[in-house]
Amino acid sequence: MKKKSIVFAAALTILAAIFTLLVKIIDVKPVGPNGSEVGFSGWNFAVYEALGFNEGLYKITEYLGYLLFGFVLVYAILGLVQLIKKKSLKKVDRNILCFGGLMVIMLIVYVLFDKLALNYRPVILDGELEPSYPSSHTLFALCIAGGVILLNKGALASNNFSKIISILAMFLASFTVVGRMLSGVHWITDILGAILISAALLSIYNLFLTLVEETRKKH
Numbered sequence: 001m002k003k004k005s006i007v008f009a010a011a012l013t014i015l016a017a018i019f020t021l022l023v024k025i026i027d028v029k030p031v032g033p034n035g036s037e038v039g040f041s042g043w044n045f046a047v048y049e050a051l052g053f054n055e056g057l058y059k060i061t062e063y064l065g066y067l068l069f070g071f072v073l074v075y076a077i078l079g080l081v082q083l084i085k086k087k088s089l090k091k092v093d094r095n096i097l098c099f100g101g102l103m104v105i106m107l108i109v110y111v112l113f114d115k116l117a118l119n120y121r122p123v124i125l126d127g128e129l130e131p132s133y134p135s136s137h138t139l140f141a142l143c144i145a146g147g148v149i150l151l152n153k154g155a156l157a158s159n160n161f162s163k164i165i166s167i168l169a170m171f172l173a174s175f176t177v178v179g180r181m182l183s184g185v186h187w188i189t190d191i192l193g194a195i196l197i198s199a200a201l202l203s204i205y206n207l208f209l210t211l212v213e214e215t216r217k218k219h
Contacts, residue, residue, distance in 0.1 A: 005203075009200070023118060032121075032122060036129055039119065040189050047187070053122075058185050065140060067172060068144045068176065071165065075099055096151070103144075106140065106201060109197065113133060119189070119190060135180055137180050138194035138198070146205075148166055177195070
């Protein structure tokens with residue numbers, strides 16, 4: 001495992017943590033709905049005022065989120081088939097197990113931030129304020145698509161179906177992130193925070209994939 005990769009993963013994790021902390025202490029003002037406080041308020045409010053709220057994009061990105069979880073289901077089924085055939089978790093492709101681990105950690109991060117409620121949406125949906133930092137759709141889209149792409153670069157790289165899956169995942173994730181930002185359902189720092197956190201998680205995930213590959217070559 002290369003030292004540079006470890007340093008890069010650590011740097012991204014620290015950067016994501018620092019940015020998250022800054023969101024709670026820099027220029028915090030009650031500019032959100034019902035007087036909810038928002039960090040980087042001047043910047044966030046200016047971007048929201050410029051973009052406004054686009055209900056169409058909001059709904060489209062909601063549905064795309066469901067499609068992205070379809071990729072998780074594909075690899076979950078693949079892993080389950082291997083488990084049934086080989087009758088041992090140890091014999092399931094370790095790259096797929098790493099992907100499953102990434103999904104579990106992603107969900108833990110989502111639940112943690114949902115409970116912390118560092119920021120609330122700039123718009124009220126379903127009649128109540130909802131936590132918005134980081135953007136869960138951005139987090140899910142980038143972690144799922146990035147996880148799939150990194151997974152398919154490894155042991156599954158020669159499979160044409162895997163390549164098609166990677167391209168489709170990249171397209172859906174890109175559209176989801178941009179669409180979520182333009183829909184106005186999140187502050188811009190919600191999107192940026194999700195990008196940084198996703199990058200940190202993916203860099204750590206990539207370290208484990210590298211370790212698995214190195215172990216495979218030794219044996």
